[in-house]
Amino acid sequence: MRVLLVGAGGVGGAITRIAARRPFFEAMVVADYDPARAEAAVAALGDDARFTAEQVDAGDEAAVTRLLAWHRCDVLLNATDPRFVMPLFRAARTAGATYVDMAMSLSRPHAERPYEKCGVKLGDEQFAQAADWEEEGLLALVGMGVEPGLSDVFARYAADELFDTIEEIGIRDGANLTVDGYDFAPSFSIWTTIEECLNPPVVYETGKGWFTTEPFSEPEVFDFPEGIGPVECVNVEHEEVLLVPRWVDARRVTFKYGLGREFVETLRTLHLLGLDRTDPVIVPGPDGPVAVSPRDVVAACLPDPARLGERMHGKTCAGTWVRGVKDGEPREVYLYHVVDNQWSMTEYGSQAVVWQTAINPVVALELLATGAWSGAGVLGPEAFPARPFLDLLTDYGSPWGMREQ
Numbered sequence: 001m002r003v004l005l006v007g008a009g010g011v012g013g014a015i016t017r018i019a020a021r022r023p024f025f026e027a028m029v030v031a032d033y034d035p036a037r038a039e040a041a042v043a044a045l046g047d048d049a050r051f052t053a054e055q056v057d058a059g060d061e062a063a064v065t066r067l068l069a070w071h072r073c074d075v076l077l078n079a080t081d082p083r084f085v086m087p088l089f090r091a092a093r094t095a096g097a098t099y100v101d102m103a104m105s106l107s108r109p110h111a112e113r114p115y116e117k118c119g120v121k122l123g124d125e126q127f128a129q130a131a132d133w134e135e136e137g138l139l140a141l142v143g144m145g146v147e148p149g150l151s152d153v154f155a156r157y158a159a160d161e162l163f164d165t166i167e168e169i170g171i172r173d174g175a176n177l178t179v180d181g182y183d184f185a186p187s188f189s190i191w192t193t194i195e196e197c198l199n200p201p202v203v204y205e206t207g208k209g210w211f212t213t214e215p216f217s218e219p220e221v222f223d224f225p226e227g228i229g230p231v232e233c234v235n236v237e238h239e240e241v242l243l244v245p246r247w248v249d250a251r252r253v254t255f256k257y258g259l260g261r262e263f264v265e266t267l268r269t270l271h272l273l274g275l276d277r278t279d280p281v282i283v284p285g286p287d288g289p290v291a292v293s294p295r296d297v298v299a300a301c302l303p304d305p306a307r308l309g310e311r312m313h314g315k316t317c318a319g320t321w322v323r324g325v326k327d328g329e330p331r332e333v334y335l336y337h338v339v340d341n342q343w344s345m346t347e348y349g350s351q352a353v354v355w356q357t358a359i360n361p362v363v364a365l366e367l368l369a370t371g372a373w374s375g376a377g378v379l380g381p382e383a384f385p386a387r388p389f390l391d392l393l394t395d396y397g398s399p400w401g402m403r404e405q
Helices: 010-019 035-043 061-070 082-097 130-135 150-162 190-198 239-246 260-273 294-301 341-348 352-370 387-393
Strands: 002-006 028-033 051-055 075-078 099-100 139-141 166-173 202-205 209-212 219-222 227-234 251-259 279-282 291-292 315-326 329-340 376-381 399-405
Touching: 002 010, 002 061, 002 219, 002 227, 010 028, 010 035, 010 352, 028 035, 035 051, 035 202, 061 082, 075 082, 075 352, 082 099, 082 139, 082 190, 082 387, 099 130, 099 352, 130 139, 130 376, 139 251, 139 352, 150 315, 150 329, 150 387, 166 219, 166 227, 166 239, 190 260, 202 239, 209 239, 219 315, 239 251, 291 294, 315 352, 329 352, 341 352
Parallel strands: 002 028, 002 075, 028 051, 075 099, 099 139, 139 376, 166 251
Antiparallel strands: 166 315, 202 209, 202 251, 219 227, 227 251, 279 291, 315 329, 329 399
């Protein structure tokens, strides 16, 4: 397997550090718009000759296609933000390569009733091309991070091994992370966080299909394991709700994120001021007017999440809560994966949130390389057997857990 990794930020850098410990691939080309960032990611690995650095604009589809051909890569792993999903997705297909991402094509709210009806849903642009990928015998494995990704694997595992019928699947994400010296310092890309948190959340129900609600709706307190404790979670737009019902039979699917009230109010303020917008605005500059995206300005003003690891303390938890029936009796479980920031920094030099995201596509690549996972078309993690993934995740030294509720 020869992999082109596009994006050498926090998650991309963690991917290289995790992959470097595994023998399943022949080469990994680390490419980024900023060549210094790609070179630094490779240099951090020492003398591992499997890794090389390249410069590429993720939005330049032709350039990415050429890079895949030049290095004879048969897999494109997308570690950029969702703006670049479609050009990278198309480039992989043009080159005849397997495509893997951790976030799907962007949504657009319904023009008239955004908090009731779906407009363009997350992943719609990719699924519109599913028949073409299948006909060409190519695989696009979409949503293969932690959430979406491992959370979807948990949903498939619950359906296969833990329940006869499922009433509800709810992804629940929470943490007790703190960052020294900052009152507001997101542990993940603020660009992506704004996108998913301020868009209308999507809910799925049998008979009703997909529909939307107000941002931050249906607050609930969820008790997270391994000392994290109770965290208030709210509805947030996320890929699992669009993926799980395609392969797993459940009457209701939701995603709720433990943001905390201060974080929610900050996001609401950004929206009120128009600072969540992505379309450029014209501002005065020393050499004349300049077009800038307000959201890009917000991101530039905040610390780089990849560089916060030494200031962070605590744990992050990603998991899937499932309620249903087994052997005629009601059952309720929470399948989860917890990462302690001190552990991930000590072992890999990566902060907990980006490391937890990064390990899952590497596990998936190894399953594809060995043939334990295979397929054609545009497929989510639920389309594959869960047990091989969970077993390999444990083999990587990062076990998962299950709690009866």
